[in-house]
């Protein structure tokens with residue numbers, strides 16, 4: 182049969198792309214289900230999980246602390262002028278703590294961790310795939326999903342909320358320091374307002390978001406890492422797309438979560 | 449279904465069905481994209497046999513071994529290993545099944561963030577063996593491959609030959625009855641290659657391992673066919689006629705029991721098909737042009 186090489190039509194290319202996307206989405210969902218499901222059945226790899234928690238939590242604490250000190254500070258700088266105009270400088274505490282706890286804490290921490298750890302996870306797993314270490318693991322009778330993906334997902338889901346708590350706290354400190362020097366706010370003024378501004382719903386929002394973001398970042402990173410094809414270049418691509426996909430997904434999901442949670446806890 | 453969840457040491461005994469081959473391929477096909485790489489492969493491996501896979505680079509030796517270990521799935525055809533139809537088994541059953549086999553990857557595939565000791569003891573730890581026993585067995589097997597001095601080194605710091613041996617140690621650590629050696633001598637000097645063949649002989653003659661060995665080197669096939677490892681003298685000695693006990697159940701025609709071919713059979717792959725199957729002796733005097741050329745170029 183003579184083969185004809187027609188250039189693919191736009192339609193067939195689009196169909197192919199769609200198919201590809203659906204397959205990879207299906208693949209991803211399967212990974213999410215299995216990685217999460219494995220967490221509840223033996224054997225568990227607590228050692229690996231602790232190691233990952235250390236890597237993610239302790240490893241990212243430094244950049245989170247520095248980043249949020251300055252984010253808290255800049256929030257005050259940018260809002261102070263407005264509050265001064267209305268002579269309501271004490272509201273600074275409210276503004277900083279609401280912005281941090283509801284929104285900036287979870288979202289920016291997630292972005293930082295995505296940049297730092299999603300890339301790390303994807304490149305580590307990707308290298309293991311291309312050097313056949315993942316196949317070697319299967320050949321030894323160990324489920325790579327259980328040994329490699331689950332500890333990373335569990336570690337991320339457990340660690341991100343803690344990092345976010347640290348981020349919120351440091352952000353408030355940064356905010357306080359700057360408002361002390363620019364607005365001359367006292368500690369009591371700032372902190373009582375900051376704490377009182379928060380309602381139960383805000384705390385729930387600030388806690389649920391990182392749980393979900395942690396799940397997104399870790400599963401996207403594991404998925405990108407474990408599906409690597411094509412050598413070191415493939416590893417590079419996987420690393421990039423792990424960061425890009427998880428960051429964008431986090432921000433999109435953040436919007437809808439905010440909408441849903443604001444609806445549930447509207448006062 | 450296999451019960452491999454226990455920590456009992458694995459032996460070949462319960463998995464070998466008398467009178468049946470340990471591995472059977474029936475008209476196996478596999479392809480990637482447009483082209484088919486394996487086009488109807490059929491063969492059998494009997495308990496205690498060492499099947500040597502010869503073939504040019506890209507002829508599908510690695511594929512056959514990965515298929516037999518259930519690491520890949522065939523497009524069509526049947527693969528039976530130790531009484532299991534691999535095509536019917538879901539991945540979690542395959543994982544348990546694979547605890548009975550050892551696989552030496554062509555590139556070693558050692559876990560590069562673990563030390564040699566952790567690599568070799570990986571499966572023992574996974575099976576929850578007590579720490580003392582794990583350490584003892586790990587040392588034993590590292591002694592076996594003469595690599596005790598490298599026990600705390602990382603794979604990145606080993607030479608190619610050492611990595612190969614570490615990889616063999618990992619595959620043999622819990623004494624699987626069936627081992628796949630994927631090109632263990634490729635790219636090594638003749639002396640190191642000989643050491644590796646000696647290791648394989650030792651596994652076969654002392655532990656009774658059934659094996660498949662992929663290689664480009666015809667010498668490997670002859671080495672396996674003509675020599676055996678003698679426990680008493682701890683050396684490799686030539687096989688005298690009738691030197692090895694007869695294999696149970698294996699048809700004599702497939703695996704000659706006489707000197708020079710004992711327990712070793714050869715399979716030559718070409719164009720995705722079995723081009724030649726028989727003993728190493730038969731390979732010595734090939735009637736066929738392709739085999740002649742292949743053997744001559746392999747020397």
Ligand SMILES: Nc1ncnc2c1ncn2[C@@H]1O[C@H](COP(=O)(O)OP(=O)(O)OP(=O)(O)O)[C@@H](O)[C@H]1O
Nearest residue numbers: 480485503504505506507508509510511512554631
């Ligand atoms: N995952 C894969 N995707 C596409 N093609 C593959 C894949 N795996 C193997 N092949 C192709 O199958 C053929 C056989 O490969 P295989 O690795 O089995 O060869 P081999 O006999 O082991 O060669 P060598 O002696 O060089 O190791 C090759 O042409 C290879 O390109």
Ligand SMILES: [Mg+2]
Nearest residue numbers: 509510554631
């Ligand atoms: Mg190969």
